Amino acid sequence: MGRTFWQRFSLISLFLWAFRITVVLVVVVGTYGTLSSGKYGPAQWIDIVIFGLSQGSIYALIALGYTMVYGILRMINFAHGEVFMSGAYTAYFAAAALNGFGFLARHPFLGLLIVLVVAMATATGVGLLVERIAYRPLRRAPRLVPLIAAIGASFFLQYTFRGFFGAGFQAYPDWPLFKGQMVVAGIGILRTQAVAIVGAVFLMVALYLFVMRTKIGTAMRAVSEDMEVAAMMGINVDRVIVVTFGVGAAAAGAAGVLYALVFKQVWFFMGFVPGIKAFTSAVLGGIGNIPGAMVGGLFLGLIESAGPILFLDGLGIPAPNQLKDVFAFTMLVLVLIFRPTGILGERLAAKKA
Amino acid sequence: MVFLGLVGMVEVFARKAIIVGVISLGHTLLLLTGLAAGLQAAARAGRRPIPALGAALLAGAMSGVVVCAFIVVGTSANLRGMFVNASPALFGLLSFGRGTAGIPLVVLAWTVVSLLGGTFAILPPAIRRPLSAGGAAVLLLGLFQELLQLLLQEGTIRPLVRAFFFDNDGLVVRGAVTGLAAAVVWSAVRQRWRPSIRTRFLHMTPRNRRASLYLVLLLTVVVLFYLPIFLGEFVSQVLVFVGLFTLMGLGLNLEVGFAGLLDLGFVAFFAIGAYTVALLTTPEKYALVHLPFWAAVPVAVLVSLIAGIFFGLPILGIRGDYLAIATLGFGEIIRLLVLSDFLKPWLGGARGIVNLPKPVLFGFEFKQFGQLFWITLAASALIAFVAARLRDSRLGRSWMAIREDEDVAEAVGINTINAKLLAYGLGGAFAGMGGAIFAVMIGSVFPQSFSLLVSINTLALIIVGGVGSLPGVIVGSLFLVGLPELLREFSEFRFLVYGAVLILMMQVRPEGLWPAVSVAREFRPDEGPSPAREEALATGGEGGG
Numbered sequence: 055m056g057r058t059f060w061q062r063f064s065l066i067s068l069f070l071w072a073f074r075i076t077v078v079l080v081v082v083v084g085t086y087g088t089l090s091s092g093k094y095g096p097a098q099w100i101d102i103v104i105f106g107l108s109q110g111s112i113y114a115l116i117a118l119g120y121t122m123v124y125g126i127l128r129m130i131n132f133a134h135g136e137v138f139m140s141g142a143y144t145a146y147f148a149a150a151a152l153n154g155f156g157f158l159a160r161h162p163f164l165g166l167l168i169v170l171v172v173a174m175a176t177a178t179g180v181g182l183l184v185e186r187i188a189y190r191p192l193r194r195a196p197r198l199v200p201l202i203a204a205i206g207a208s209f210f211l212q213y214t215f216r217g218f219f220g221a222g223f224q225a226y227p228d229w230p231l232f233k234g235q236m237v238v239a240g241i242g243i244l245r246t247q248a249v250a251i252v253g254a255v256f257l258m259v260a261l262y263l264f265v266m267r268t269k270i271g272t273a274m275r276a277v278s279e280d281m282e283v284a285a286m287m288g289i290n291v292d293r294v295i296v297v298t299f300g301v302g303a304a305a306a307g308a309a310g311v312l313y314a315l316v317f318k319q320v321w322f323f324m325g326f327v328p329g330i331k332a333f334t335s336a337v338l339g340g341i342g343n344i345p346g347a348m349v350g351g352l353f354l355g356l357i358e359s360a361g362p363i364l365f366l367d368g369l370g371i372p373a374p375n376q377l378k379d380v381f382a383f384t385m386l387v388l389v390l391i392f393r394p395t396g397i398l399g400e401r402l403a404a405k406k407a
Numbered sequence: 408m409v410f411l412g413l414v415g416m417v418e419v420f421a422r423k424a425i426i427v428g429v430i431s432l433g434h435t436l437l438l439l440t441g442l443a444a445g446l447q448a449a450a451r452a453g454r455r456p457i458p459a460l461g462a463a464l465l466a467g468a469m470s471g472v473v474v475c476a477f478i479v480v481g482t483s484a485n486l487r488g489m490f491v492n493a494s495p496a497l498f499g500l501l502s503f504g505r506g507t508a509g510i511p512l513v514v515l516a517w518t519v520v521s522l523l524g525g526t527f528a529i530l531p532p533a534i535r536r537p538l539s540a541g542g543a544a545v546l547l548l549g550l551f552q553e554l555l556q557l558l559l560q561e562g563t564i565r566p567l568v569r570a571f572f573f574d575n576d577g578l579v580v581r582g583a584v585t586g587l588a589a590a591v592v593w594s595a596v597r598q599r600w601r602p603s604i605r606t607r608f609l610h611m612t613p614r615n616r617r618a619s620l621y622l623v624l625l626l627t628v629v630v631l632f633y634l635p636i637f638l639g640e641f642v643s644q645v646l647v648f649v650g651l652f653t654l655m656g657l658g659l660n661l662e663v664g665f666a667g668l669l670d671l672g673f674v675a676f677f678a679i680g681a682y683t684v685a686l687l688t689t690p691e692k693y694a695l696v697h698l699p700f701w702a703a704v705p706v707a708v709l710v711s712l713i714a715g716i717f718f719g720l721p722i723l724g725i726r727g728d729y730l731a732i733a734t735l736g737f738g739e740i741i742r743l744l745v746l747s748d749f750l751k752p753w754l755g756g757a758r759g760i761v762n763l764p765k766p767v768l769f770g771f772e773f774k775q776f777g778q779l780f781w782i783t784l785a786a787s788a789l790i791a792f793v794a795a796r797l798r799d800s801r802l803g804r805s806w807m808a809i810r811e812d813e814d815v816a817e818a819v820g821i822n823t824i825n826a827k828l829l830a831y832g833l834g835g836a837f838a839g840m841g842g843a844i845f846a847v848m849i850g851s852v853f854p855q856s857f858s859l860l861v862s863i864n865t866l867a868l869i870i871v872g873g874v875g876s877l878p879g880v881i882v883g884s885l886f887l888v889g890l891p892e893l894l895r896e897f898s899e900f901r902f903l904v905y906g907a908v909l910i911l912m913m914q915v916r917p918e919g920l921w922p923a924v925s926v927a928r929e930f931r932p933d934e935g936p937s938p939a940r941e942e943a944l945a946t947g948g949e950g951g952g
Contacts, residue, residue, distance in 0.1 A: 066824065069720050130728045188910045198669055199913050201728050202870060205671075205863065206909025213903035326859075330739075333732060380743045383736040390733045391721050 070391070077388065088364050102360050108247035108316055110355020111254035115309035116332035117339070117347035118261060119181075119302025125278035125342035126298050127193070132204035133184050134306060135329015136211035141177035141307025142314045142324060143215060146224055148172040149314075153227040166249075166311075174307040180211065181303025182296060208326075216322040226318045250312040257308050258348050261301065265344060270297055278342060327379060331358070334386040340396030350396065358382050540594035631784055643780045645892040647848055650783030651841045652888045655865045656872070656880035657787075657794045658837030663866070664875030665803060666830040667810030669731040671862050672738025675718070676711045676835035678745065678857035680842025683707035685760040685852045704843045711839025712832045719831030723824060726813065738862060746854040760852050779848050786844060790837050795877055797833070806830055807875075860902070864888070867905045871912055 116138050123131045148169045157165050188207040192200045265271035276284040277294045285291045313328065314320055335354045339346025361381045389396065655677060662668045687703040722733050797803045805826040808816035817823045846852050864887065872883025887908075891901045 066720065066723065073721055130732065188913075191914050195913070195917065197727055198667075199917055201669065201731060202866070203910050203913040205866070206906045206913070208906070209863065209902045210906025210910065213906060217903060330732075330735070337729075337732075377743065377747055380740050380747070383740045383743070386736040387721070387733050387740070390725050390729050390736075394725065394729060 074392070085364050099360075102363065103356065104243055104247055106356040106359030107352060108250040108355070109359060110335075110352040111251050111258075112309045112313050112316070112351075113328065113332045113335045113354055114348045114351025115254045115257060115312070116306050116328060117335040117351050118258070118305045118344060120333050120336040121339070121341055121344060121347040122265075122274070122278075122298050122302045124336070126274065126281070126295060127189075129189070129197075129200050130204065130333065131184075131189075131299075131302075132201065132329075133188070133207040133211055134181075134302070135325035135327075135332070136208050136215075137177050137181045137184070137303045137325075138306040138310045138313070138328060138332075139215065139320075139322065139325030140180045140211065140310070141173035141303075142310030142320045143219060143224075143322075144176040145169050145173035145307075145311040145314055146226055146320045149227050170253075170308055170311050173311045174304040177303045177307025177310065178300045181299050181306070184211070185296065185299040212322050212325070219322065223319045223321045226314045226320060246315045250316050253312050254309070257305060261305060262344060264301065270294065274298055330386070331382050334382060334389065337386065337394070338389050338396055343396065346396055354382060354385060357385060540590045543590065628788075645889055647780050647783050647844075648892055649884050649889045650780065650787050651845050651848075652865060652868060652884040653787045653881055654783075654790055654841035654844070655838050655861075656869045656884055657790050657877070658834040658841070659865050660869050660875065660877070660880055661794065661797070661806070661834040661837065662830050664869060665798060665810065666806035666827060668827065668830060669728070669734075670831075670834070671731050671735035671859070671866065672718075672741070673734070673834070673838060673865055674857045674859065674861040675738045675741040676715060676838035677842040677845070677861060678741060678852075678854075679714050679835070680707040680711045680839030681846040681852045681857070682745070682760070682842075683710045683839070684843040684846045688847075689760050700843075700847055704840065707843040708836045708839050711842070712836040714839075715832040715835025716828050718835065719828045723827060735859070735862075738859060742854055742857055742859075745857075779844070783844055786840055790840065791877055791881075794837075798877070802826060802829060810875075863902075863905070867909055871908060 116134065119134050119137070120131060123129065123134070149165070152165050152168065184207050188203045189200055192203055265274060273284070273289045273294050274297065276287065276289055277291055281291055284294075309328075313324075331354060332351065335350035336347045337350070338354055339348065339350025341347075358378055358381055362377050655673065658676070659670065659673050662670045662673070684700070684703045684707045687706060688700055718734075718737060722730060722737075725733050805816065805821045805823075808819070808821055809823055809826055813823060845856075849856070868883035868887040869880055870883070871887055872879030872881070887905065891904075
C-alpha cells in the first residue's frame with residue numbers, strides 16, 4: 055500500500071516490465087530451442103506460413119466488419135462472429151444444393167460465385183437485422199448497454215441457428231476443382247487455401263476501393279471522423295451506419311464461405327473463436343483503421359500457425375498446437391495491455407485521449 | 408412481430424408437455440404469441456378502442472396468413488434437409504392437424520386470438536391485472552406439474568390435493584379452473600390491501616420497522632433451512648445451483664455493478680476455486696496435500712483473491728469494452744491451459760480430477776444435495792452480508808465513483824488502482840468460494856465445466872436482476888438458473904432465451920428487475936421519489952441488515 059504516486063506507479067510498472075520480459079524471454083528461448091533442434095525443415099515452415107496466411111486473410115476479412123463499425127459507432131459488434139457463421143451456414147446449404155445436381159463440377163467458379171452471393175446476402179440480412187433490433191434503439195445509451203445487447207444478440211443468433219439447423223457439424227461438399235495441391239513457383243499449396251487467400255485479398259481490395267473512392271465510402275469516413283459534423287454537412291448518418299453494417303456483414307459472409315472451404319465443416323458455434331480472433335486482428339492493426347485490419351489479420355494468422363511451434367516447441371512443451379488458441383488470446387491481451395492503438399493505428403488514439 | 412412468430416414456431420413442436428389435456432404447451436406458446444401480437448399492435452395504435460382493435464385484427468390476420476404460407480411451403484416441399492425442426496409434426500401442430508385444408512381455420516384462430524390480445528390491452532387495469540394473474544397461475548400450474556406432483560406425493564392431505572389438481576398426465580380441468588379462480592381472487596384482494604400494508608409499514612416507528620424486517624428475515628432463514636427437507640433431492644439440487652450462481656453473481660456484481668468493470672472471464676476464478684479445493688482434498692495422485700474441505704475452502708478463497716489481484720494488475724489501464732474483451736481472453740486462456748497436455752501432469756487435462764471427498768463436520772457428512780444446500784445457503788448469506796457491508800463502506804463508494812467516472816474519481820483523491828484491484832480480488836474470492844462448493848457438489852472438476860457460458864450466465868443474471876443490486880442477484884439467479892433447471896423442456900432453449908432477454912432488458916428495462924436505487928434513478932430520472940423508490944429504499948435496508 056504505497057502512499058505516494060511514485061511508489062504505486064513503480065510497483066505496477068515493475069510488474070508490467072516483469073511481464074514483458076517474461077514474454078520476450080519465452081519467445082527468444084523458444085525460438086532458439088526450436089530452430090537449433092532442426093526438427094522442422096523448410097518445406098514444413100512454408101506449409102505453416104501458407105496455412106497461416108490463408109487463415110489470416112479470412113480473419114482480416116472478418117476484422118473489416120469490426121473495424122468499420124467501431125470506427126463509426128465506437129462499439130464492439132460482439133455478434134459479428136455470428137454474422138460470419140450465418141454466412142458460412144447458408145453457404146453450406148447453397149453449396150450442397152448446387153452439388154446435388156453436379157453444378158459445382160461443371161461450373162466451379164460460377165458455383166463459387168453463387169455460393170458467395172448467397173452467403174453475403176444472408177450475412178448482410180442478419181447484420182442489418184441485428185443493427186435494427188439490438189443496436190439502433192440503444193445508440194444514445196451508456197456504453198456498456200449496447201455491448202451487453204450485442205452479447206445477447208450473439209447468443210440469440212447462435213441458438214437460433216442451432217434450433218433451425220441442429221446442433222451437429224455439417225460437412226461441407228468438396229469442390230472437385232479445388233481438391234489437392236497446386237504448385238506455384240516451386241511451392242506446393244493446397245488449392246482451397248489458394249482460393250481462400252486470393253478471394254480474401256480480392257474482396258479486401260474491392261472493399262478498400264469502396265471506402266476510399268465511392269461517395270458513400272467518403273461519407274463513411276466522414277462519419278467516423280466526427281458524427282455530428284458529418285450530419286451537419288448533410289450526410290444521412292443513419293444510412294451510413296446501415297451501409298457500414300451491411301458492408302461489414304457482407305465481408306463476414308464471404309469470409310464464412312472461404313473459411314468453410316478451408317475447414318470443410320460448419321456448426322452453430324463456429325463463429326465465436328474466429329470472431330474473437332478477427333477482433334484481435336482489428337485491434338492489432340489499430341481499430342478503426344481498414345488497412346490495419348488487413349495487416350493485423352495476416353499477422354495474427356501467421357503468429358497463430360507458426361507461433362506455437364516456433365516458441366513453445368523449443369521449450370519442451372508437449373503438443374504445442376493445442377495451445378494455438380491460447381496464443382491468439384494471449385496476443386489479444388498483450389496488444390490490449392501494451393499497445394491498444396495497434397500496429398498501424400495512431401489515428402484513433404489521439405482522438406480518444 | 409411476424410418474424411418472431413416464425414422463429415419461435417419452428418422450435419415449438421419440441422415442447423411437447425401437455426398442460427390440461429386440452430391444450431399443449433406448444434399451442435399455449437402459439438396462443439401467447441398471438442395474444443402478444445395483438446397486445447403490441449393495440450398498444451402501438453394507442454388506447455382508444457377502435458384503432459387499437461383494428462390494429463390487433465390486422466396483426467392477427469397477417470400472422471395467420473404468414474403461418475398459412477409457412478404451412479403450405481412446409482407441407483408441399485420437404486424442408487427437413489435444412490431445418491431439422493420443420494417436421495410434419497410441426498405442421499400438424501400449426502394447422503390443427505388438418506393440413507392445407509385447415510387454412511381458413513388457422514387464419515380465423517390467429518385473428519381471434521390477436522383480437523383478444525387487443526381487447527386485453529384496452530381493458531382497465533382493475534380488470535386486466537386479475538385476469539393476467541389468473542392466466543399466469545394456470546400456466547405455472549401446468550408448467551410445474553411434474554414438480555408439484557413430486558412434492559405432493561407423501562403425507563395424508565397432500566395426495567388428496569394432488570388428486571384434485573392433477574392426474575397422471577398433468578393438470579386436469581377442475582384444477583386449472585380452481586387455480587384460475589384462486590389467482591383472480593387473490594390478485595383482486597391484493598390490489599385492495601397491498602397499498603395499505605405498505606403505508607402502514609412506512610409509517611411505523613423506525614424501531615418497529617427494523618424489528619419487523621428482522622422478523623421477516625428470521626422467518627425467511629427458517630423457511631430456507633427447512634426447504635430441502637420438504638422439497639426433496641431434485642429441487643434441492645436446483646437450489647444449490649441457484650445458490651452457487653448467486654455467489655458468482657455477488658462476486659461479479661462487485662466488479663460490474665459496483666466498480667463498473669465488465670468482466671467476461673469471470674469463470675476463471677470459479678475454476679481456480681474449484682481446482683484449488685480439488686488439489687487440496689482429492690485422494691488421487693494430483694493431490695498436493697490432504698486437507699479436509701473446511702480447511703481447503705479458505706485456501707481456495709485466498710488463492711482466488713490473489714489470482715484476482717494478479718489478473719487485475721496487467722489490465723488496470725484498460726477500460727470499457729476493451730476490458731470486456733481482454734477479460735474474455737483471460738478466461739479462455741485459463742480454460743485452454745487447463746485443458747491442454749501441457750498442464751496435464753498437474754491438473755489432469757480433459758479428464759480432470761475426480762473422487763473429491765464430501766465435506767464432513769463433526770462426523771456429519773454432507774452427502775446429499777439437501778445437505779449441501781445448507782452449506783451453499785450459509786455461504787451465500789455470508790457473502791451477501793459481506794457484499795452489503797462493502798457496498799456501504801468507503802471502498803464501495805470509491806467503486807461507485809469509479810463506475811461513474813474514473814478520471815473524476817481519481818481527481819477527487821480516490822486510489823483507483825487499489826480500488827480496482829480490490830474489486831477484482833474480492834470478486835474473484837466470492838467466485839472462488841462458489842467454485843469450491845461446486846467442486847465438492849459434483850465430486851470432481853474438469854475444464855468443460857468452466858466454459859465461457861458460465862461467465863455469460865452470471866452476467867445475464869446480474870443484468871436481469873439489476874446491475875449493482877444485491878437482492879437483484881438472487882432474483883436473477885432464481886429466474887435464469889432456477890427456472891431453466893426446473894423446466895426441462897426449456898433447458899434446450901436456455902441460451903436462446905438468454906440472448907433475447909439480454910437484448911430486451913437493455914431496451915425495455917436496463918436497470919433490471921430489482922434495481923439498485925442509484926441505478927434506477929439514473930435510468931428514470933424523471934420519476935422522482937415514487938412509492939416504488941421508497942419500497943426499494945426499505946428493502947435496501949433489509950439487504951444491509
